Amino acid sequence: MQAAQTIAQEGLEAPTERQRAVLDAALALLVDPNETLTMTSVARRASCSKETLYKWFGDRDGLLTATVQWQAAKVRAVQLPQAGLDRTALAGALEQFAADWLRVLSGTTSVALNRLAIGQAQTLRGDLGRIVLENGPVAMGRRLRPVLEAGQAAGLIACDDVETAFRTFFGLVVRDLQIRLLLGDRLAPGETEIRREAMRATQQFLALYGAGTGQNAHHLQQEGTR
Amino acid sequence: MQAAQTIAQEGLEAPTERQRAVLDAALALLVDPNETLTMTSVARRASCSKETLYKWFGDRDGLLTATVQWQAAKVRAVQLPQAGLDRTALAGALEQFAADWLRVLSGTTSVALNRLAIGQAQTLRGDLGRIVLENGPVAMGRRLRPVLEAGQAAGLIACDDVETAFRTFFGLVVRDLQIRLLLGDRLAPGETEIRREAMRATQQFLALYGAGTGQNAHHLQQEGTR
DNA sequence: AAAGGAGCGTACCGTACGTTACGGTACGGC
DNA sequence: GCCGTACCGTAACGTACGGTACGCTCCTTT
Numbered sequence: 001m002q003a004a005q006t007i008a009q010e011g012l013e014a015p016t017e018r019q020r021a022v023l024d025a026a027l028a029l030l031v032d033p034n035e036t037l038t039m040t041s042v043a044r045r046a047s048c049s050k051e052t053l054y055k056w057f058g059d060r061d062g063l064l065t066a067t068v069q070w071q072a073a074k075v076r077a078v079q080l081p082q083a084g085l086d087r088t089a090l091a092g093a094l095e096q097f098a099a100d101w102l103r104v105l106s107g108t109t110s111v112a113l114n115r116l117a118i119g120q121a122q123t124l125r126g127d128l129g130r131i132v133l134e135n136g137p138v139a140m141g142r143r144l145r146p147v148l149e150a151g152q153a154a155g156l157i158a159c160d161d162v163e164t165a166f167r168t169f170f171g172l173v174v175r176d177l178q179i180r181l182l183l184g185d186r187l188a189p190g191e192t193e194i195r196r197e198a199m200r201a202t203q204q205f206l207a208l209y210g211a212g213t214g215q216n217a218h219h220l221q222q223e224g225t226r
Numbered sequence: 227m228q229a230a231q232t233i234a235q236e237g238l239e240a241p242t243e244r245q246r247a248v249l250d251a252a253l254a255l256l257v258d259p260n261e262t263l264t265m266t267s268v269a270r271r272a273s274c275s276k277e278t279l280y281k282w283f284g285d286r287d288g289l290l291t292a293t294v295q296w297q298a299a300k301v302r303a304v305q306l307p308q309a310g311l312d313r314t315a316l317a318g319a320l321e322q323f324a325a326d327w328l329r330v331l332s333g334t335t336s337v338a339l340n341r342l343a344i345g346q347a348q349t350l351r352g353d354l355g356r357i358v359l360e361n362g363p364v365a366m367g368r369r370l371r372p373v374l375e376a377g378q379a380a381g382l383i384a385c386d387d388v389e390t391a392f393r394t395f396f397g398l399v400v401r402d403l404q405i406r407l408l409l410g411d412r413l414a415p416g417e418t419e420i421r422r423e424a425m426r427a428t429q430q431f432l433a434l435y436g437a438g439t440g441q442n443a444h445h446l447q448q449e450g451t452r
Numbered sequence: 453a454a455a456g457g458a459g460c461g462t463a464c465c466g467t468a469c470g471t472t473a474c475g476g477t478a479c480g481g482c
Numbered sequence: 483g484c485c486g487t488a489c490c491g492t493a494a495c496g497t498a499c500g501g502t503a504c505g506c507t508c509c510t511t512t
Binding site: 033112114115117118119121122123129130132133136137167168170171172173174175176178179180182183184185204207208 | 259338340341343344345347348349355356358359362363393394396397398399400401402404405406408409410411430433434
């Protein structure tokens with residue numbers, strides 16, 4: 001069992017137990033504000049040699065990439081049931097989705113990872129930004145789209161572009177929270193606040209895109225395109 | 227005229243002509259993706275000595291801080307007229323505001339500065355994050371608040387918390403644009419797209435918070451607080 | 453039991469960069 | 483005319499860190 005040990009080449013190989021421990025060490029360093037992630041610090045914290053790090057991950061960039069992907073792999077799941085969709089079920093699904101997203105977003109890990117990716121996005125070669133993007137907003141959209149489409153099919157949502165509807169939902173949920181957290185603002189919302197915000201965002205979204213309630217404003221979609 | 231030349235101590239002193247040129251050089255380096263901002267590169271580009279940089283700005287951090295403040299000082303202005311407010315005027319003001327904000331947000335300078343501030347926000351001492359925050363979302367809120375309050379006073383906007391309304395407007399305008407740009411996504415919107423988005427955000431905002439049209443949904447405000 | 457590899461610890465190298473020091477020039481005041 | 487000051491250009495220093503090399507231990511395989 002020698003092959004499939006180096007993560008560096010392609011992100012295809014799944015990390016071994018030991019490698020996952022190393023990646024967790026890197027994550028811990030990334031999150032800890034009193035520490036800085038260097039190859040030396042990762043090796044020390046993971047009780048491994050730097051040589052092993054380079055053997056497994058190629059270089060610093062490979063280690064960071066593997067770390068981001070490892071964290072992304074952890075977050076998955078959280079499936080939304082969408083059978084027998086009525087307005088209440090749709091609202092519940094959106095609400096749960098928003099709350100999950102806010103929880104992830106305001107977590108120290110997410111903040112640290114986004115900072116890392118943003119920091120190296122200004123340089124040329126930066127897969128990190130793309131990876132975080134892929135596992136952040138894009139993944140959120142991919143998971144939310146079937147829900148919105150189901151709502152559309154059930155006549156609960158009126159919009160001519162699911163993508164636009166998703167981005168609006170994103171804005172209503174996140175607002176200025178993420179940029180503030182990234183800039184160092186201390187305002188990590190508590191659980192009750194998250195639930196309240198998720199509810200507000202959902203209700204606002206349904207007020208804009210919901211159909212069949214008689215008080216929505218879906219006519220905005222047509223006007224917005226001229 | 228020896229005093230008031232060092233910017234390092236407090237941000238009180240206004241930079242001299244020559245110092246402004248240095249700060250512009252720093253900004254240029256910051257924006258250029260092919261360059262990296264180092265003390266040496268700033269000195270070379272500004273045709274000044276590093277000794278002068280340290281004399282004026284104390285250290286690298288002081289230079290960065292002065293640079294961010296200098297850029298912030300440039301952006302000001304863009305006053306919104308708010309006399310004789312009716313629904314059309316309010317919508318126009320919001321729309322212009324949103325368009326201005328999108329233009330700033332998607333500019334290379336804003337992206338570079340936010341990246342810089344976010345990058346160093348993970349460390350302890352980071353006034354940069356606070357400064358950018360102060361000149362970003364907070365400044366936007368400060369400028370928008372009187373407009374919203376005027377709209378409220380004129381019975382055009384129904385909300386029990388101007389701050390919440392502002393943050394919602396922020397979300398509707400920015401959505402996922404800023405985080406995508408920061409993460410390196412290429413999608414800088416053109417002028418026509420900015421105008422369209424500003425219009426959409428404004429209409430959506432008025433649909434949620436607008437009063438007196440008979441099709442708004444301001445009742446959400448009460449529900450959202452339980 | 454011997455051999456070999458995987459991996460730990462550590463010393464080491466090269467480089468980038470922040471910071472300091474120093475020599476040289478222009479200029480205003482005595 | 484001389485000194486102090488401000489400034490430029492550049493060399494030099496110290497350090498942090500990415501990357502490499504090497505010796506040692508332990509564990510697996512035969």
